[in-house]
Structure formats: structure tokens, C-alpha cells
Amino acid sequence: MKFEIPAHHTHPDKPAGRIRQKNEEAILAAAIEEFARHGFKGTSMNSIAEKVGLPKANLHYYFGNKLGLYVAVLSQILDLWDGTFNNLTAEDDPAEALARYIRAKMEFSRRHPLASRIFAMEVISGGECLSDYFNDDYRAWFRSRAAVFEAWIAAGKMDPVDPVNLIFLLWGSTQHYADFATQICRLTGRTRLTKKDFDEATDTLIRVILKGCGLTPPQAEPA
Amino acid sequence: MKFEIPAHHTHPDKPAGRIRQKNEEAILAAAIEEFARHGFKGTSMNSIAEKVGLPKANLHYYFGNKLGLYVAVLSQILDLWDGTFNNLTAEDDPAEALARYIRAKMEFSRRHPLASRIFAMEVISGGECLSDYFNDDYRAWFRSRAAVFEAWIAAGKMDPVDPVNLIFLLWGSTQHYADFATQICRLTGRTRLTKKDFDEATDTLIRVILKGCGLTPPQAEPA
């Protein structure tokens, strides 16, 4: 999955890699916007270069080629995801843990909508660049998440809802607010979704899904 | 929204439009597959022409240009959607009507996954080609759908769940099975989602969402 970064040497009077780090971050930020808007094939290196204000030759110097830049963007996104999940355990109180998980997913949709959209477009397009990510470890991680629900069900703490489809319900309903924000704004007459919009949507999701699983929502905790 | 079809005349010894109709259908079918996989900008007229087995000049002859073909594909998809919705009324029994709606949406995801994905990619990409579709009529239609839930709530037939976010919950959770089928297959070790997979997912969605709205699911009716 990793791409080759061309060897180079730095000027002695400047800290090694400072310019590189700054430029790479700027390029990645511009690339995220373009890839989120046009997908991989629909994005041109030229448009990214113009947005970041560098000649496109620099993009090739830093990331090798277009696929290398795209994979770097995807890697950054997946790092974000890994940091957001993994907070559910069988010992948790189901209602509290599930509410926390829905809040975390909605907060991700609010703060990283472009990342969510790039991931969505990649999966919709077949997800070939994610084949290394969709591996045995990923399946094992997914089973461990489903096992938490199974444990709660076995302990009689929640209704016997199929854990696999419950997870897809959680993902689909929360990611929708990032991926389909354009449609939501058009339908509700907004120009963008506010923090308040997300809070209300989060409350609705927590209320419906928890009750649907036979759980009593915990008292709202301050954001 | 409509594009110009070039004027032409037909040979007198052949029924007018027979060849055209057949070719246009074949081109649209191939275009749906390509656009669903690569999005608008990522799809080339050449790839569509090769898939359908016609020279690409024919595609331009029938649809004018690439955007015309894309809009024709989108129009066909939106026609499908219009035929699927609009079955909820305030007079319906909420539990039965909602279960029916979830079934219809899931059946759409199962039978028209490519259509769902093209719509999703278009919305994620900003939905400029849908700006004519996301108009005042669409907003009015959406409010009429939300009003059905409000009527049910006012009549005490279901919990006071915010109708707008409930609709997004329904859309997000059902469309997920079409748009993210690749990820679902990787996670569950399947090569494709079967009718049985969809039936089980549908049952889970109906069970959780209806109970979450304070409704008692109706007895399962045969598909």
C-alpha cells in the first residue's frame, strides 16, 4: 500500500524536511477537496496544483504519481477512522456505549465530511484501492465489534437484533449526513448543516435506534 | 434538463425508430454500468462504446454529447424513484405503511444497485446535474412526506420522532445496502448479496426502526 518517496537531499542551512512537510500537508489538504468532489479518475493533478498554488511537477516530486497521492489521502482518512472506533466493549452499559458510538460517528460526519465522501466514492467505485484495507484483520475487527452486541444480547441486556445488520444501520444512518449533505441541504432549505442540525439529528438517531434495540437512552450529556 | 436530439430521417423500408430504440436502450444499459463504476468525469465515451459494441460516433449521434447521455441515464433513474415512493398517507396504519416503505426501498437497493450508486456519486459530487430535480416541487414533495409522520404523531399513533431526520434514517440505512455492497461483501465474506441477505437485513431494519418509533411491527407478509 505504501508508495516510494523519491530520495532527495536538503540544503544544510534549512532544517531537514521542514519545507517538505509543509508542502505535503498543503498538497494533501487540496487533494482531499478535489478527490471528494470528483473522485479519483475525475480529479486532475493540475486542478490540485492550482488549488495549492504549486506547479504540478512538485506534486509528482513529492508523491510519485497520481495514485500515490490518492493512496496517501486514503491512508490519512483511514488513520482518522481507526482513532474514532474501538470504544465498545462487552462490559460497557449498552445504552451508554451505543449512544457514545452514534455521537462519535456523527461528529466524524460533521468534522470530516470530505473524508467520508472520498471513502464512499472509493467503495461505490469498487474499492480496489482499499483491497489491502479490507483484509483479514478488518474482518476480524468487524467480528469483534459484532461480538460485543452478541454478548449484550446473551446477557439479556438488549433485544436479539442481528448485530451485523445493526452495525450497517449505524453506519448508513450516520454517514448519510456527510455523504448526502448536498441533498439534505436542498431538501431543508439550508446552505450548510450547522452544529445544531447535527445535534438534533444525533438525538433522533440515538432515540430511535436505542429504543429499537430495547434500550433506554441515557440522560443527554453536554457536548 | 432535456437535451437536444439531433434531427434525422429514417429509411422508408424500416419501421421508424426501431433501430434507434434498440440502440439507445443498449447504450443506456452500458452507460449505467460505466457511470456507476467511475462517475461522470471518470467514465469515457470510448469505454461505453466498447461495452455496447458500437463505434463511439454512434453515441454522439444518439445523445449529442457525454453530458446528454449522462442526463438521460439520470432521468431514467429518477423515473424509477418516482415510481417507488409516494405510497405513504396519513390514513395508513403507521406500522404497516412504514414496513412497506422500508421493504420498497430495500427492494430498490437490491434490484437497482447501479442506479442507487450513480445517484449517490452524483449527490456526493455536488449534484449539479440534479439541480433541476432538487427544485421547489421536490421540497414540496419532501414536506408532504414529512407531514404524514407529523399527522401520525399528532394522532398519537407513534412517538414524536422528528420526521425529517427519521426520513434520512430510512434513506441512509436502506441505500447503504446498494451503495456500500462492496464493503458489506468484504466484511461478511460474500461475493454478492443474495435475496436472503436482503430479506434478513430488511427484517432487522423494520424491527429496529418501527420499535424505535413506538410502533408494533405487523406480521410478516410473504414477498
Place this chain on the structure above:
DNA sequence: GTCTATATATAGATAGAC
């Protein structure tokens, strides 16, 4: 390390023979 100029491939679109 940076950027201009350019090589090469492929895109959308069309002219014109049949």
C-alpha cells in the same frame, strides 16, 4: 529542491465516406 517546457497518451467531439 523548484519550476518551465515538453513528451506522450487519451479524452470528447466531428467531418465525411459509405
Place this chain on the structure above:
DNA sequence: GTCTATCTATATATAGAC
């Protein structure tokens, strides 16, 4: 109505001056 050949624009990528 159909299809070959071609035009023009733009894409990725790189060579080489600075």
C-alpha cells in the same frame, strides 16, 4: 443511419535548466 479517420483539448508524467 453507420462507421472510419481525424481534429483539438487536456490528461499524466518527465527532462532538464536553475
